[in-house]
Amino acid sequence: MSENTLTYPGGYAYMMERYDGRREPFDFGSEDLPPLDVNLSVLKTVVVTEQAAKKGPADPKTSWARKRRQIAEEFIGLSELAFLNAQLISNLRKRDSPPQTTALFCRLWAEESEHLIAELNLRWLVSSAQTFADHGDTPAQREAGQGLRMLFGMMKLYEFERTFSGLEPSKEHGFGKRLKTRLPLDMESFSLVHGGLDINILAPIWEMGKSDPVIAPLVDHLMQELIEEPGGVFRRLAQMRAKKERQQARQ
Incomplete structure (x- = not known):
């Protein structure tokens, strides 16, 4: 097998270089994220304003300041707590x-x-669940997070590709155009009825998600949405x- 026949020429080395290239930590300068004991009740009551998405004359010229403003654009009118959750996720995606x-x-x-479930849209709820894969406190949180990361990641790829079929x-x-052909990796065909x-x-x-009280509400919500x-x-x-x-019942 030559490099030209690989889906990703370079294999593992190429994929890891591409993956790791997006994980460079943010430059915070003299800034920091809120402390661990920050008052969450206060953050629930404070709403993100349009000013949070605009660059001020005293704003530091750091990669984190730029990223924070970009995130803020999605959270105008929502709580500072929801905004903080997104900031944490963005940092946890880094090395x-x-x-x-x-x-x-x-x-x-x-x-x-x-x-958080009430404030966040589905995109950020999915991102939150996926973040548990690497950063959950318990094995159940990490296992459920990993399962959801794979599930929603593969769904996104498949559903995107399917848009090129022209079907909603x-x-x-329909059943008329099915090709009885080899499935990738010699997988057995799926029995539609059984x-x-x-x-x-x-x-x-x-x-697994329901077994952990912290991630259970999030998993329940996402699976119900699904x-x-x-x-x-x-x-x-x-x-x-x-x-x-x-069809079979009519036969």
């Missing part, structure tokens, strides 16, 4: 961050999950399964 970052992120979700996310495929792969993917993640979503591969498979069962 290094202020020493209190991980503990503060876990404290936010241990004490204020109800507020809620529109299932197969349980979809449930076997989702149920263990949900179960099964209520009118589009996506899992809903389409359910629609196709129901259609196939109706």
Whole structure:
């Protein structure tokens, strides 16, 4: 096998270089994130203003100051607590961050999950869940976070590619054009009516998430959103399964 036949020429070395290249820590200068014992109740009541997204004459010229303003654009009108959660996530994606970052992120979700779930949009809720994969306090938090990171990451890739089919996310495929061909990596085909792969993917993640009181509210919320979503591969498979069962019942 030559380099030209690889999906990612260079293999592991190339992928790690690309992955690590996005993890350079922010330059904080003389700034810092809030301390671990910051009053979260106060942050819940303070709203992010438009000024937080604008550069002031006294603002430091650091990579963190620029990033903080960029994040602030998404949180105008929302609480400072929700804004802080996003700042912590952005730092935890890097190779290094202020020493209190991980503990503060876990404290936010241990004490204020109800507020955060109400304030954050789905994108930031998913990012929060994924952050637990590397920074959760317990094995259950890290395992559930890793499961959600893989689940939503693969869904994003697949759903993006599917947009090129010309079909709406809620529109299932018909049966007439299916190709009976080799699946990648010689995987066995999925049984539409009797197969349980979809449930076997989702149920263990949900179960693991519910076993930990800190991450449980977040996992519950995201998995409920997933099964209520009118589009996506899992809903389409359910629609196709129901259609196939109706066809078989008429035979």
